[in-house]
Amino acid sequence: VERRIRNEFYGLNLKGISPGLEYQLGSGGKRLRPALCQWLATGLGAEPSTSLPFAVAIELLHNAFLIQDDIEDGDRFRRGRATLWVEQGIPTALNVADFLIAEAFRLVAEAGAENGPLSRDLHEIFTQTFRTTVEGQALDLYWRGRSSFTVEAYEEIIRKKTGRYLAVGWVGAARLAGRERAEANAFWEIGDELGPAFQIKDDLLDLTDGKGRGGEVGCDIREGKPSILYAHALAHPGLDSGQRARLVEIHARDREKTEPQEVAWVIALYDELGVLEVARREMRKRLDHGVRKIESLAFAPPPLARQFGELAQFLVDRKV
Amino acid sequence: VERRIRNEFYGLNLKGISPGLEYQLGSGGKRLRPALCQWLATGLGAEPSTSLPFAVAIELLHNAFLIQDDIEDGDRFRRGRATLWVEQGIPTALNVADFLIAEAFRLVAEAGAENGPLSRDLHEIFTQTFRTTVEGQALDLYWRGRSSFTVEAYEEIIRKKTGRYLAVGWVGAARLAGRERAEANAFWEIGDELGPAFQIKDDLLDLTDGKGRGGEVGCDIREGKPSILYAHALAHPGLDSGQRARLVEIHARDREKTEPQEVAWVIALYDELGVLEVARREMRKRLDHGVRKIESLAFAPPPLARQFGELAQFLVDRKV
Numbered sequence: 072v073e074r075r076i077r078n079e080f081y082g083l084n085l086k087g088i089s090p091g092l093e094y095q096l097g098s099g100g101k102r103l104r105p106a107l108c109q110w111l112a113t114g115l116g117a118e119p120s121t122s123l124p125f126a127v128a129i130e131l132l133h134n135a136f137l138i139q140d141d142i143e144d145g146d147r148f149r150r151g152r153a154t155l156w157v158e159q160g161i162p163t164a165l166n167v168a169d170f171l172i173a174e175a176f177r178l179v180a181e182a183g184a185e186n187g188p189l190s191r192d193l194h195e196i197f198t199q200t201f202r203t204t205v206e207g208q209a210l211d212l213y214w215r216g217r218s219s220f221t222v223e224a225y226e227e228i229i230r231k232k233t234g235r236y237l238a239v240g241w242v243g244a245a246r247l248a249g250r251e252r253a254e255a256n257a258f259w260e261i262g263d264e265l266g267p268a269f270q271i272k273d274d275l276l277d278l279t280d281g282k283g284r285g286g287e288v289g290c291d292i293r294e295g296k297p298s299i300l301y302a303h304a305l306a307h308p309g310l311d312s313g314q315r316a317r318l319v320e321i322h323a324r325d326r327e328k329t330e331p332q333e334v335a336w337v338i339a340l341y342d343e344l345g346v347l348e349v350a351r352r353e354m355r356k357r358l359d360h361g362v363r364k365i366e367s368l369a370f371a372p373p374p375l376a377r378q379f380g381e382l383a384q385f386l387v388d389r390k391v
Numbered sequence: 392v393e394r395r396i397r398n399e400f401y402g403l404n405l406k407g408i409s410p411g412l413e414y415q416l417g418s419g420g421k422r423l424r425p426a427l428c429q430w431l432a433t434g435l436g437a438e439p440s441t442s443l444p445f446a447v448a449i450e451l452l453h454n455a456f457l458i459q460d461d462i463e464d465g466d467r468f469r470r471g472r473a474t475l476w477v478e479q480g481i482p483t484a485l486n487v488a489d490f491l492i493a494e495a496f497r498l499v500a501e502a503g504a505e506n507g508p509l510s511r512d513l514h515e516i517f518t519q520t521f522r523t524t525v526e527g528q529a530l531d532l533y534w535r536g537r538s539s540f541t542v543e544a545y546e547e548i549i550r551k552k553t554g555r556y557l558a559v560g561w562v563g564a565a566r567l568a569g570r571e572r573a574e575a576n577a578f579w580e581i582g583d584e585l586g587p588a589f590q591i592k593d594d595l596l597d598l599t600d601g602k603g604r605g606g607e608v609g610c611d612i613r614e615g616k617p618s619i620l621y622a623h624a625l626a627h628p629g630l631d632s633g634q635r636a637r638l639v640e641i642h643a644r645d646r647e648k649t650e651p652q653e654v655a656w657v658i659a660l661y662d663e664l665g666v667l668e669v670a671r672r673e674m675r676k677r678l679d680h681g682v683r684k685i686e687s688l689a690f691a692p693p694p695l696a697r698q699f700g701e702l703a704q705f706l707v708d709r710k711v
Contacts, residue, residue: 087530163529166529202497205489209408
């Protein structure tokens with residue numbers, strides 16, 4: 072994946088695109104999504120080269136989303152350094168994101184090659200994921216700082232924003248490994264469990280200082296993000312009206328105007344209400360469901376299911 | 392086109408997307424690009440329903456670009472009302488643009504339907520246009536206010552930013568009407584003439600007050616846009632060093648800090664150097680070349696070529 076990205080997208084010498092493109096792609100991401108795609112395709116018996124264009128396409132779309140998300144959230148740091156819009160301005164950042172999207176669609180077509188039904192399926196899988204993720208991102212923004220936010224609304228956000236998006240590489244990999252569409256679709260359901268587990272872990276990590284966002288704790292609280300903690304706190308019968316008003320007000324306020332002691336107050340409140348524990352329990356439940364679904368796949372060889380379980384465990388044990 | 396857009400994209404009831412989507416699609420655009428696609432497809436013998444999804448896809452991509460361009464340029468008005476980012480904020484505007492792009496790609500696949508080679512061609516035509524237009528947009532930004540800007544650099548911008556983008560509907564229409572890829576490709580060359588003619592007209596119109604941008608004259612000068620007038624003025628042997636320094640400085644400065652009398656000075660300078668006339672001549676030359684290329688197409692029926700000529704003439708005679 073890394074080699075293909077470097078060969079294809081470095082040194083293009085496009086004025087106004089290349090510097091930003093190389094800055095973004097060289098920012099030391101985990102390449103988690105393409106790795107998962109390649110790993111599953113190989114595990115199901117495909118040649119790695121068969122699924123490589125699709126895996127790279129996912130990484131490109133992912134980077135386009137990161138660029139846009141950082142603009143939308145006003146995030147100035149990611150992976151320990153300045154975000155692209157801070158470094159090169161919003162206009163260039165938007166053009167680089169578009170370039171990545173255009174190239175991602177080109178690679179999706181390359182992955183399908185001359186095989187009509189496969190090509191159509193991959194295109195649909197990719198396009199549908201793109202659309203659903205954007206819908207999830209829009210919901211995420213819509214619910215910022217709203218007092219009417221609910222656990223159900225949280226479920227819809229993470230199903231759309233994280234679930235599909237984690238699974239797209241698996242569904243594509245299964246299809247590229249020659250599985251029928253219905254078999255490949257089973258991975259959407261697995262994503263619907265593991266994606267949320269992954270996102271809940273993210274929500275929890277935001278309360279620690281390990282996320283590489285310049286060491287800031289509680290970014291989600293400052294940004295008013297509709298996290299699982301915020302959803303469960305609002306739904307908690309033990310939340311009194313004064314606490315509720317303050318919690319909503321802190322989430323609704325501009326991030327620049329939120330004081331560290333207010334963030335600390337919210338975290339202490341979450342702790343007191345026990346919602347941190349509720350979130351951890353929900354995360355483990357999703358993890359279990361996901362792993363059990365994998366084990367039930369008739370076509371997946373047992374070693375693959377075991378590795379899948381280890382991987383899922385790793386995703387929720389991670390420290391960053 | 393209008394009916395399909397209304398049926399498919401109004402009333403979707405997507406939180407955080409639908410209000411912005413309907414605001415953008417309802418902003419009274421000319422629907423020029425899809426109309427040109429439908430007109431040519433029909434002229435070459437296709438059923439209008441065959442090319443409709445592709446025509447709508449182009450209109451969606453066009454609207455996504457408009458949303459992003461307005462953010463990049465800081466434009467607050469378009470078509471006589473507030474731009475989407477002004478009305479609903481940059482985050483929502485970006486999500487609506489992404490949604491439009493995702494849906495555009497879905498419609499491109501629908502246009503190709505079960506026909507593998509056609510489907511692949513349409514996808515490639517659309518994706519390549521997307522990428523090239525973004526490259527052109529990036530060049531446009533790159534050259535803002537730079538003193539080293541040349542006529543050749545202007546040519547590259549408009550070939551990439553306007554030429555391909557005007558032609559994509561024709562190339563797709565020809566392919567959808569059953570023409571071979573090589574025949575369809577002839578329309579790229581026509582776009583390479585008429586697109587620039589269209590853009591030069593835009594550059595000239597910017598110096599009048601008819602563009603619907605809140606009545607502002609000389610937006611391009613304020614934004615430091617690399618127009619044909621700026622390119623030819625810089626290349627003019629009669630430009631003295633004081634004028635050159637002032638011209639570049641006005642283009643390089645932030646738009647908010649540019650005074651109306653400075654814009655007026657630039658326009659007067661363009662007039663004095665005769666670059667307005669150079670631009671008009673270039674526009675007519677491109678128009679003639681484009682029309683002659685159309686007339687030389689063996690597969691286009693003569694009435695179609697004549698209509699094409701009238702249409703091209705209309706594009707450069709327009710007042711908005």
